[in-house]
Amino acid sequence: MTGVIHGYRVRVDAPWWREAVTYQIYPRSFADADGDGTGDLAGITSRVDYLADLGVDAIWLSPFYPSPQHDYGYDVSDPRGVDPLFGTVSDAEELLETAHEAGLKVIIDLIPNHTSSAHPWFVEALRASPGSPERERYIFRDGRGRDGEEPPTNWQSVFGQPAWTRVDDGQWYLHMFDREEPDLNWRHPEVAEEFRSVLRFWLDRGVDGFRVDVAHGLVKALRDQEVPEGTAPNSDPAVMYDIGVEDDPMWNHPEVHDVYRDWHEVVSAYPGDRMLVAEAWTKGPSDLRGYLRTDEFEQAFNFRWLQSHWSAQEFNEAILSTLKALSPSRAWPTWVLSNHDAVRHRTRYGDGAQALARARAATLTMLALPGAAYLYQGEELGLPHVQLPPEHQRDPWAEGGNGRDGCRVPLPWSGDAPPFGFGPGDEQPWLPQPTQWADLTVAAQTGQEGSTLEFYRAALAARRRYARGDSEMWFLDAPADVISFRRGRLVVVLNCGSTPTPLPDGELVMCSGEKLGSDLPPDTAAWLLADG
Ligand code: NOJ
Numbered sequence: 001m002t003g004v005i006h007g008y009r010v011r012v013d014a015p016w017w018r019e020a021v022t023y024q025i026y027p028r029s030f031a032d033a034d035g036d037g038t039g040d041l042a043g044i045t046s047r048v049d050y051l052a053d054l055g056v057d058a059i060w061l062s063p064f065y066p067s068p069q070h071d072y073g074y075d076v077s078d079p080r081g082v083d084p085l086f087g088t089v090s091d092a093e094e095l096l097e098t099a100h101e102a103g104l105k106v107i108i109d110l111i112p113n114h115t116s117s118a119h120p121w122f123v124e125a126l127r128a129s130p131g132s133p134e135r136e137r138y139i140f141r142d143g144r145g146r147d148g149e150e151p152p153t154n155w156q157s158v159f160g161q162p163a164w165t166r167v168d169d170g171q172w173y174l175h176m177f178d179r180e181e182p183d184l185n186w187r188h189p190e191v192a193e194e195f196r197s198v199l200r201f202w203l204d205r206g207v208d209g210f211r212v213d214v215a216h217g218l219v220k221a222l223r224d225q226e227v228p229e230g231t232a233p234n235s236d237p238a239v240m241y242d243i244g245v246e247d248d249p250m251w252n253h254p255e256v257h258d259v260y261r262d263w264h265e266v267v268s269a270y271p272g273d274r275m276l277v278a279e280a281w282t283k284g285p286s287d288l289r290g291y292l293r294t295d296e297f298e299q300a301f302n303f304r305w306l307q308s309h310w311s312a313q314e315f316n317e318a319i320l321s322t323l324k325a326l327s328p329s330r331a332w333p334t335w336v337l338s339n340h341d342a343v344r345h346r347t348r349y350g351d352g353a354q355a356l357a358r359a360r361a362a363t364l365t366m367l368a369l370p371g372a373a374y375l376y377q378g379e380e381l382g383l384p385h386v387q388l389p390p391e392h393q394r395d396p397w398a399e400g401g402n403g404r405d406g407c408r409v410p411l412p413w414s415g416d417a418p419p420f421g422f423g424p425g426d427e428q429p430w431l432p433q434p435t436q437w438a439d440l441t442v443a444a445q446t447g448q449e450g451s452t453l454e455f456y457r458a459a460l461a462a463r464r465r466y467a468r469g470d471s472e473m474w475f476l477d478a479p480a481d482v483i484s485f486r487r488g489r490l491v492v493v494l495n496c497g498s499t500p501t502p503l504p505d506g507e508l509v510m511c512s513g514e515k516l517g518s519d520l521p522p523d524t525a526a527w528l529l530a531d532g
Helices: 041-046 046-055 090-102 121-125 189-204 237-243 256-268 285-294 312-326 352-366 436-440 454-466
Strands: 004-008 021-025 060-061 105-111 164-166 172-174 210-211 275-278 334-336 372-377 471-475 482-487 491-495 508-513 524-529
Touching: 004 454, 041 046, 041 090, 041 454, 046 090, 046 454, 090 105, 105 189, 189 256, 210 256, 256 275, 256 285, 285 312, 312 482, 352 454, 352 491, 352 524, 454 508, 454 524
Parallel strands: 021 060, 021 372, 060 105, 105 210, 210 275, 334 372
Antiparallel strands: 004 471, 164 172, 471 482, 482 491, 491 524, 508 524
């Protein structure tokens, strides 16, 4: 396909986030300073140089707040604190300062859809009676049917159980995730006021932005989900849209946008281009645009590529639909291939060396696209998703199998055997690392020509030089299994087929593998600089 499909102009004074590469840190699995087998904030601080050297622009920290850890920190009992497992508020301040000194921005996770069941508000709500003001901050309802034995709606939670749990006095409370994560009532002014104050608490400490968890879910229409005959209620928006449920009562309610307009005012009152990035699951990129209005979010995660299989056609579609959806507005796209909720892309694309080659090729292609990119810790080492034995599986969303634990195994830093320098001593990490990771440690890959770590360092440096800023983008003619596009002088080719493909003329500036003469082998991507 030819023709200009996209033109983004970057102002010289463009905000930092517009084309930033942000590295997601899952604190419990990044680096352990105190040697208890769980990563912590001081561990992250001790590795800031590694991140700066890798060449990312920002870090995003998954939750570190006090939490019973039923959902590994997404069940927050105090959004202004730090769980002792991870350190203290002064450790957070020190991390912010160290990251800023190294030139890195810091985004933190904000979890407004629910609290932990251990949050003082929920503890009070359980003690109080039906109809009390304490219950109003959550979504308590009477049941249906004889003696209220049926839940108030037919909703399923994302983690696969009914979305309602009954309490001793017979009422039910809503939880779209784990039963230990009761949903807040966003029509309650105290809830809105509390989150404004939480935003300010962390903005005052210097955070540069917030990743907003379940941004599409804060406000609900409490009625049954109507599904076509022969199908069952489901909380996965993609499944619902596939079976034709357009008007989902659980997600993407128009009133969620009032919340973000309010937050936009709070955040933009601070200097330094502070920002909000939405985790919003929508029907597709065009519906994301609703979250990216000038007075709401600066960014929203675009999961389209993460959800695609290894296929030039699917990748093309992911790129095209995103750019077409967003380019008419001021919004800039984001790209992501892995995170703490998904099977690592290295493993999604197959097994062994071929899968790693594909993962590197997909990353290199993603890094050439306009907008911002998000990386997930460990992908720069080419870590695979780990199949953990049942006795080590910890995720509440296990779906009868491995759940999300496989992408959360602690990073290998150095040495020949677990714990691979994860902590200062011999304490084994909270999830066991495969012994085969000896070749994948940061130490083993540093300075090693062709290693995935050196490939990421080179690709991030090349992105700064060739793939940012003022450019128009257009697709070039290519065989069916190949994607080829141009941005300014940069030509990108990704070969998803099974035979080599000829490379166009130009100076080769990055390759995810080895080129074969003037051909690009299968499972490989290249960047070239076109003349003129
Ligand atoms: C999305 C987060 O990414 C996930 O890890 C968490 O379990 C749910 N939201 C609930 O907070």
